[in-house]
Amino acid sequence: MMKKLLYISSLLFSALAFGQQIGQHTQYLHNSLMLNPATTGTDNLMNITLSYRNQWTGMNQAPQTYYLSIHSPINKAGIKGFKPASIRGSQPGFLYGNRSVKPAIGGYLLADTYGPFTKISAYFTDAVQFPITSEIQISAGTAFGVSFLQMDESKLSLTNPNDNTYNGFISQNPSRTYLDLNAGIWLFAPKFYFGYSGMQFLQNKIYFGDVPLEGKLNTHHFITGGYRFKLQNDLSIITGALVKYMYPAPISFDINVTVNYNESIWAGIYYRNQESIILMLGYEFNKMMMLSYSYDITTGHLSSYNSGSHEIVISVKLKTSKNKAPAIKFF
Numbered sequence: 501m502m503k504k505l506l507y508i509s510s511l512l513f514s515a516l517a518f519g520q521q522i523g524q525h526t527q528y529l530h531n532s533l534m535l536n537p538a539t540t541g542t543d544n545l546m547n548i549t550l551s552y553r554n555q556w557t558g559m560n561q562a563p564q565t566y567y568l569s570i571h572s573p574i575n576k577a578g579i580k581g582f583k584p585a586s587i588r589g590s591q592p593g594f595l596y597g598n599r600s601v602k603p604a605i606g607g608y609l610l611a612d613t614y615g616p617f618t619k620i621s622a623y624f625t626d627a628v629q630f631p632i633t634s635e636i637q638i639s640a641g642t643a644f645g646v647s648f649l650q651m652d653e654s655k656l657s658l659t660n661p662n663d664n665t666y667n668g669f670i671s672q673n674p675s676r677t678y679l680d681l682n683a684g685i686w687l688f689a690p691k692f693y694f695g696y697s698g699m700q701f702l703q704n705k706i707y708f709g710d711v712p713l714e715g716k717l718n719t720h721h722f723i724t725g726g727y728r729f730k731l732q733n734d735l736s737i738i739t740g741a742l743v744k745y746m747y748p749a750p751i752s753f754d755i756n757v758t759v760n761y762n763e764s765i766w767a768g769i770y771y772r773n774q775e776s777i778i779l780m781l782g783y784e785f786n787k788m789m790m791l792s793y794s795y796d797i798t799t800g801h802l803s804s805y806n807s808g809s810h811e812i813v814i815s816v817k818l819k820t821s822k823n824k825a826p827a828i829k830f831f
Contacts, residue, residue, distance in 0.1 A: 522699055522720050523565040523612045524555060526754075526770060526778050526794045528742060530813040533569045533608050533625060535722060535742075536697035538641035538686035540627035541604020543817070546572035551813040556798065556806035561655060563614040571606020571625060602629040604641075616655040621647040621680070636689045643682040649706065650675035678704040684722075694725040720746045734762045763787070775800045776809070790815040 525531055531551055532539040549569045556562035604627045612619045627641030684697030699720040706717065726740030742754040752775070758768030763784070770778035776799055782792030796809035 523553070523563060523610070524809075525551075525553060525565070526772075526796060526809070526811050527551070527780065527792055527813050528724070528754075529726075529740070530790070530792055530815060531567060531569070533571055533606055533643075534567060534610065535724070536641070536684035536686055536695050537623075537625040537643035537682055538627050538639040538684040538695060538697065540571045540606045540625045540639075540641050541573040541602065542627070542629065542637075542639055542686060542688060544573060546570070546818040547606075547815060548818070549813065549815040551811065553809065553811040555796075555809040556802060557808055557810060559802070559806040561615045562806065563612065565613075566611040567608065569606065569608035571604060573602050573604045600631065603627070604629070616651045616653065617649065618652065619647055619649045621645055623680075623682070627686075632687075636687070639686040639688070641684055641686070645680050645682075646677065647680055648675070648677045676706050678702075678706065678717075680704070680717075690728070691730075692725070692727045695723070697722045718746050720744065736760045738768075770794075772796070788817055790817070 525534065528535045531549060532542075533549075547570065549567070551565075551567040553565040553567075554562075555564065606625045608623050608625070610619075610621045610623070612621075623643045623645030625641060625643040627639050629637050629639040631637055679702060680699075681701045682697065682699045683701065684695060686693065686695040688694070699722070700717045701719055702717075703719055704717045721744070723743040724741065726738055729737045729739070731737060736759075738758045738760060740754075740756045740758070743751065744753065745751045752773055754770055754772045756768055756770040756778075758766050758780070760766040764787075765784075766780075766782045768778075768780040770776075770780065772778065776796040778794055778796045780792065780794040782790065784790045790813070792813045792815075794811045796811070798806055798808055
């Protein structure tokens with residue numbers, strides 16, 4: 501009986517220990533709140549984003565992700581910096597004048613399904629932006645949330661559906677609720693961005709009933725950066741990279757190049773090492789509504805088992821009253 505119980509638990513925790521603890525996202529800059537909470541409010545607008553990702557299309561019980569977020573600056577005028585007499589330094593006017601410290605808040609809902617598992621999360625985010633120069637700012641932010649993880653036994657195939665060990669395990673309610681904490685920093689300007697974020701800092705240990713094994717939610721580390729090259733008045737090329745690490749998995753990375761015309765139409769190509777080549781298209785309507793689509797062409801060991809991944813993002817940006825600061829775009 502114990503061997504059977506350990507086998508069931510290994511199925512449950514394989515997704516936690518070695519699988520996708522955090523959903524994969526191609527358009528991470530369009531869903532930046534989920535990647536790095538320090539991006540809360542950095543575009544100087546109220547931003548409402550809805551996205552859906554269907555990963556590894558054609559594969560049975562492949563991951564799917566649903567996402568909804570909203571975030572905005574909460575002090576439109578900003579908090580005035582200290583006068584030069586208050587802080588001595590080589591640049592007396594560093595925090596004085598029109599520059600300001602800007603707080604922002606937001607939140608997002610996230611639903612992931614993978615195999616027999618469903619994970620639903622709700623996060624509250626907050627960030628504070630500090631001016632470094634007239635163009636360069638740095639933001640620090642956190643995301644505190646709660647997640648609900650459950651298993652749907654109907655998605656498991658059993659050789660013996662009347663197995664007493666399995667039925668006893670299911671009767672222990674294979675679902676768990678736990679708290680979570682993410683944090684990050686974000687350095688940005690009209691021409692570049694650079695950031696670090698960590699997810700699952702609390703490293704919760706997930707137990708199901710009395711099974712003598714545990715699944716640990718490891719901390720994920722993300723480093724991202726990009727630079728915008730202005731070719732003409734209406735044409736830009738944006739390069740970017742994202743490095744991802746979670747112990748004990750190997751380091752992985754994305755690199756991308758996007759061509760942006762007139763700040764309204766863009767097309768990009770991404771490469772995710774040993775996994776996929778990605779094509780993306782997007783359009784922004786009247787600087788208020790954005791629609792973007794990406795298609796991942798699987799190139800790794802799963803290429804024979806699926807027909808790629810689809811991701812679509814819809815975003816609405818609302819200018820808050822009296823906020824005259826220009827919007828900053830990272831794509």
